Amino acid sequence: MEAYFDNSATTKPSKEVVETMLKALTIHYGNPSSLHRKGVEVEKLIKASRRQVAKALGVKDEEIIFTSGGTESNNAAILGTIAAQHRRGNKIITSSIEHPSVLNVFKYLETKGYSVVYLDVDRKGKIDLHQLEQEVDENTILLSIMHVNNEVGTIQPIEKIRQILNNSKNKIILHVDAVQSFGKLKMNPSKLGIDLLSISGHKIHGPKGIGALYIRKDLKFTPIIYGGGQEIGIRPGTENVPGILGLGIASAAIEKEIDDGIQKMVQVKERLKAGILSEIKDAIFNGCQGDESAPHILSISFPGIRGEVLLHMLEQDEIYVSTGSACSSKKSSQSHVLKAMGLSEEEIEGAIRFSFSYQNTIEEVDYVLNQLKKHIYDLKKIMMKR
Ligand SMILES: Cc1ncc(COP(=O)(O)O)c(C=O)c1O
Structure with a gap:
């Protein structure tokens, strides 16, 4: 056995994901930016996939940007926010038990002069809310926190965290790494007051090398990659069509089951x-x-x-x-x-x-x-x- x-x-990709990806490679191989039928049909499929991801999260289609995975979503969320909001302050907060795709970005930003706080956790992996209350000030612009820890499974209290941030005079952006919670916990980023949220395809029986970043509508955000106009210019580059369609199918399964x-x-x-x-x-x-x-x-x-x-x-x-x-x-x-x-x-x-x-x-x-x-x-x- x-x-x-x-x-x-x-996770093992589901049968439906594999079948969809195979079709994307063999039939829907057109470039979604092409003006002819082969391109337009793929553009439609990408649109449908964006709908499936948005629906599973309970957000608007235009708030979903496809990326190359959880790592890129986390990097983009943090660096894109800093680039757009740095004039409002230079203090950024995270926890000491984040995934390296958050922790190492914070370490890098420390070398660039940002004032960085790594919140402590208790014996069970919960962040210290009292410490968060103490650290949040008028200079704080961003908190990046994971929803579920990938090593021990502890859930962070996002609602309480948002409340603490709301008590600050400064509007503090909240980024949640939901790579380990998407499909495992019911959540709705807009209801929880989350500004940015990262997900990854391969943790939900979807493909590897694909993910998405939820960016709240009207949030001031600066891209970290420059190129053509794909993904409303926020994440340019010819789309990973098999990955995107596979992520759509995996997200639809979550929404249903x-x-x-x-x-x-x-x-x-x-x-x-x-x-x-x-x-x-x-x-x-x-x-x-x-x-x-x-x-x-x-x-x-x-x-x-x-x-x-x-x-x-x-x-x-x-x-x-x-x-x-x-x-x-x-x-x-x-x-x-x-x-x-x-x-x-x-x-x-x-x-x-x-x-x-x-x-x-x-x-x-x-x-x-x-x-x-x-x-x-x-x-x-x-x-x-x-
Ligand atoms: C909590 C968490 N964040 C981010 C990532 C990175 O996601 P990806 O493998 O799609 O880059 C992982 C992957 O293990 C993770 O567990």
Whole structure:
């Protein structure tokens, strides 16, 4: 049996997405900017895809800009806002547990003279709202925050964050990295007072290398790429048609099936959690649990065990998991998220992330539990002989 429990790293594209992309490559290969029929038909398909993404988010079509993925959406959101708004102030705020596609932009902006604040998080990965209240001032122009953390699944309280920002005299722009929450939590950026929001195709059973940025209508924004007039001049370059159409299909599936999908992920997660609780007594669950946690992420530390060794043992059984995030797990450095949460060296070393999709089954969970129990028992036996 195969159990792919690494859906926060990436998901398997759905059959409908693959079929749509294949058609885009073989039939709809025209350039959407061309004036003839071959181009016009593709332009229409892109329009329909934009509609599908906008509908899934509950926003206007013209507020959706296609990008090359979550990384570009995050970079564009931050740099495009700074470029347009820098005269109003030079203080920008984020958290210490952001994805590198936000953190490294902030580090770069620090070298350019911006006053940068990295909010602390507690043991569960929640940002310190009191610290946010203290830091927000008349010089602050932007807060960039993730909705769901990709390593531990903790949900940040976006509504409360917006309220705090609203108390400032300065109009503070709110960017939300929703790469891990789109399709996993119900949300509506305009209702939450979000100005910019990033999503990515490959986390929602869509293609890799495609994403979108929601930009609130009338927001002052400066492009970071210059070229032709595609994507209303905000993101020029000949469109990634297969990617855009694939993202549209994946978004339409979310719009239709989100309730059912969430229910399936919660079932799988709760079964795995219950099994681990009863079989592996010293396991530690990282991040928030229950309502404050995303339905698809479960991070667990197995004290005395090296997560990487366990990962490779599970891989032999065709069980696929992660130690931290996929982006940081190939580097030898420890997870910046778990470190910021104040976990001990042993807890960080022994951390494994299981991440789910609606495609996972209860049978897979039971198989994983069985193999996990065996490997942990064997690893502990080896440790005791040392
Ligand atoms: C929270 C978060 N933001 C941004 C990204 C980057 O998205 P992409 O892989 O589409 O560049 C990821 C990917 O892992 C992520 O988990």
